[in-house]
Amino acid sequence: MPDTSGVTINHCYFFDxxxxxxxxxxxxxxxxxxxxxxxxxxxxxxxxxxxEEFLQKKKQLLGL
Structure with a gap:
C-alpha cells in the first residue's frame, strides 16, 4: 500500500x-x-x- 501521508483527498467515488x-x-x-x-x-x-427500477432510480438520484 502506498504511503498517503500528507496527501489531500478532495474527491471520492460515490456509486461509480x-x-x-x-x-x-x-x-x-x-x-x-x-x-x-x-x-x-x-x-x-x-x-x-x-x-431495472432500482437502477433507474439510482441514476435519477445521482443525476446521471
Missing part, C-alpha cells in the same frame, strides 16, 4: 461517480442520498421493485 468532497452540508446531503439508494437497493433485493 466521482464527486468532490464538499462542506458539512454537502456531506450530510451525500449521506442522505446514500441511505436513500440503499433503501431502494433493499427493495430490489427483496423483490418489491425490479433491478
Amino acid at each position: 461517480k466521482v464527486v468532490p468532497f464538499g462542506d458539512k452540508h454537502s456531506l450530510e446531503t451525500d449521506m442522505k442520498l446514500a441511505n436513500e439508494i440503499r433503501r431502494y437497493k433493499e427493495l430490489a433485493d427483496e423483490g418489491i421493485i425490479t433491478e
Whole structure:
C-alpha cells in the first residue's frame, strides 16, 4: 500500500461517480442520498421493485 501521508483527498467515488468532497452540508446531503439508494437497493433485493427500477432510480438520484 502506498504511503498517503500528507496527501489531500478532495474527491471520492460515490456509486461509480466521482464527486468532490464538499462542506458539512454537502456531506450530510451525500449521506442522505446514500441511505436513500440503499433503501431502494433493499427493495430490489427483496423483490418489491425490479433491478431495472432500482437502477433507474439510482441514476435519477445521482443525476446521471
